[in-house]
Amino acid sequence: MSWKEKIVENKEILLVLLILTGAYILSFMAAGDVWWDAAVYIGMAKYIYSQGAIGLWEPNRPLLWPLLIGFFWKIGVDIFLAAKLLTLFFALGSVYLTYKITEVIADKKTALVAALLLGLWPIFFLYVSVLQTEIPAAFFFLWAIQRLLNKKYAQSGFLLALSFLTRFFQIFLILPLFLYLLVMVIQKKQEIKNILFFIIMFSLPVIIFLASNFLRYKNIFYPFELQSYMTQHTGWIFYQPWWYYFVEMSKENIFSIFIIPGIYFLFREARKQKAETKILFILILTGGSLPFLFAQHKEMRILIPLIPFFSVSIGICITRIYDVLEKTQKIMLCAFLSIIFLVWTLPQLHGNTYEDHLDFFYEKMQSVSENATLWISNPAFIAHTNQKASELIYYPLYNTEKMQDMEKKIPQKNVVLINSCDLLPCPEVDVGCQQ
Structure with a gap:
């Protein structure tokens, strides 16, 4: 297939990506002050590439994001510009990968809806200009899933490690994936060699990170132990009840009410076709959500790596309802959803407007x-x-x-x-x- 044919075949998602690119770039014009965590990663990036001469160091932080933005700073690119361009790339990449994954799980129509929902989800939209680790971590995780669905096990394992080394909390999304692969081996639906390739390529980057911890701190688990200590003693200002996310997600994006019905449709369809793929998706969505649901420390940004999966579930629910309606009803549904978006969601879309008064x-x-x-x-x-x-x-x-x-x-x-x-x-x- 020629590149022209590929463009024609994917014209809808390319148009979505083009519109989102313009919207995200406009959001950069908000010119808010740098957020706390973003400032830490910028300081760590300078510390790494100056060999400790400038910047700052926090041992509990993952290293991949400061390594990426610091590289561009080292070769002369403004570090804030580098962080913005990289985050823009990872955000658009996450939207595209959500589209490709949903094509496999469901169909092209659902994929387009899911991509739009993700790209225009208020907290996701905001964090494109906040320059922290949530969106890069989501990108690597989605890419790992996409590679796994294409049976590229070694690539998937490596990308999963990059996701973990970008944001340690990704482990809660990674564990359901390992559980799924283990069950596939036990049921003899997956060859052991493929899983070994997956585990080896996941382990290599993680082992390098652990070795660096030993060389620096004489304790391979020191960053994790310190993070656990800080979560217990500094995170209490973010303590929220178990139902916090249900309320806040509905306030931010009313379409969130379709997530659970979407999971129901997935379960129902898993009996008929693409069962293993749909079960994998449900495991990640539910298994990855539960730890955050019951953890005392709750912030909406913590859910950003899960929002692609929420978007897919919502997209499945909406398209399944759409498919059973008659022509006039379909038009009315589209009009109703568009009005809801314009009235409820659109006013919440903005870039970084944070004022630190410093x-x-x-x-x-x-x-x-x-x-x-x-x-x-x-x-x-x-x-x-x-x-x-x-x-x-x-x-x-x-x-x-x-x-x-x-x-x-x-x-x-x-x-x-x-x-x-x-x-x-x-x-x-x-x-x-x-x-």
């Missing part, structure tokens, strides 16, 4: 010597500079132990920048911190 600190940074020993309470203070943060006042937790440690290290030529709003309230059990 202009005083940014101005102060301009007069700080590059040789100064710099302590900061916010990673954004140095995101636009080539300064190195010698001490992160907020990290890993601001408490009595942290205060005592800093008191021992205060040098004479120290520059300390503290925004009191950056520091969490003292833990209730930490009496010394409260005093």
